[in-house]
Amino acid sequence: MIAAGLARWALLGAALTAAAQGVASAADAPASPITIELGRRLFYDADLSINGTMACATCHEQHRGFADGNRTHPGALDHPGKRNVPGLQNVAQLHHFTWASRATTDLEHQAETPLLGQRPIEMGMTEAVLAPRLKASACYTKMFAAAFPEKNGEISLTTATQALASFERTLVSYEAPYDQAKRGGAPLSAEAEAGRAIFDGKGGCRVCHSGDNFTDDAFHALEPAAAGDRGLADETGRAEDSGLFRTPGLRNVALTAPYFHDGKAPTLAEALRRHGLALSEAETGALAAFLESLTDRSFLADPRFSLPDAACPL
Incomplete structure (x- = not known):
């Protein structure tokens, strides 16, 4: 039994x-x-x-x-x-x-x-x-x-x-502060709310990091393919797939360092910089605060x- x-x-x-x-x-x-x-x-x-x-x-x-x-x-x-x-x-x-x-x-x-x-x-x-x-x-x-x-x-x-x-x-995992605020619970901090506005707007993050899990589940080339790893092209053999990698979801992202498919970004701040976003230091901090609100401690x-x-x- x-x-x-x-x-x-x-x-x-x-x-x-x-x-x-x-x-x-x-x-x-x-x-x-x-x-x-x-x-x-x-x-x-x-x-x-x-x-x-x-x-x-x-x-x-x-x-x-x-x-x-x-x-x-x-x-x-x-x-x-x-x-x-x-x-x-x-x-x-x-x-x-x-x-x-x-x-x-x-x-x-x-x-x-x-x-x-x-x-x-x-x-x-x-x-x-x-x-x-x-x-x-x-x-x-x-x-x-x-x-x-x-x-x-x-x-x-x-x-x-x-x-x-x-x-x-x-x-x-749907019990992060972001989820609770979305359901009418405790609001996010002012900094995290500012980061959410950047995520949805100026930062353009939602273009790829969309939906409830913050991923379009599609393949994109953020940087040129590195030697030894051609991304999706390693599977398909097609030159046009070189450097394509799946958009990672962002839930609990503050805890999953290092970042990118090869782990070359050791911190969240470095990962944001590698996206080439034209953000001030304060805006980068706000965006990081929003991403930290996606951490589901439970x-x-x-x-x-x-x-x-x-x-x-x-």
């Missing part, structure tokens, strides 16, 4: 529905509590890497908006990372999940990239190793059986990535998204 602590997931129903909106895959419907809990346990489990040294959470840290503080992060086998780790808040509402790829259309397939990918090698896992390793755990045997009764408790790459995706769809500390208890929940 599911442990009493697992019942807290039942309170997430409204958030799950919101997270599923706007995503094309039929698999994005709200999942069962045990499937979500299984996904959370897998997300924090270093055994998903080939040598047991790296979990999804190694790079996606909750207190940083599920990003990390490095320019790039080396893989489990010490292969150098290629791009900066993106945050995961509201990830289910995206159509493109990485800096420069249109290849994956749902979170299930996206999970295969860090698990199995070779360019670069991140977790270094293989299908041949993954299933037997998970089957060796009595806890996982019970959890997969409860999460996937229609598949007779199948433990495979398919069910593991389905569980991971189910957990990721719960990573909903999301960063929500126990539903944190490291699970060592004890098996079943």
Whole structure:
């Protein structure tokens, strides 16, 4: 029987529905509590890497908006990372999940990239190793059986990535000061309000950073392509795609430094300067204050998204 602590997931129903909106895959419907809990346990489990040294959470840290503080992060086998780790808040509402790829259309397939990918090698896992390793755990045997009764408790790459995706769809963040003010709560500071006016007007930020998640989910060239990383062109081979990278969302952006696809901007102020905006120092400060109002502290500390208890929940 599911442990009493697992019942807290039942309170997430409204958030799950919101997270599923706007995503094309039929698999994005709200999942069962045990499937979500299984996904959370897998997300924090270093055994998903080939040598047991790296979990999804190694790079996606909750207190940083599920990003990390490095320019790039080396893989489990010490292969150098290629791009900066993106945050995961509201990830289910995206159509493109990485800096420069249109290849994956749902979170299930996206999970295969860090698990199995070779360019670069991140977790270094293989299908041949993954299933037997998970089957060796009595806890996982019970959890997969409860999460996937229609598949007779199948433990495979398919069910593991389905569980991971189910957990990721719960990573909903809409409780920042900006959101609360928008709903009639405490107003933003005068500086942050001035920054919002700049964001929407003079700064032109809304052109690309649009919508509730402050991204148009499209690819743009902000700077010329650097040697060794042609952006979207690395996938498509088309010269016109050289230097194109996806617009990052800005929720919890104050905590996700360094910035840009290669992490070359160490601070928020430097990231703003690299956009070439003709702003005074005071205007840049106001814009930064507005961006800081997008920090959702409750999301960063929500126990539903944190490291699970060592004890098996079943």
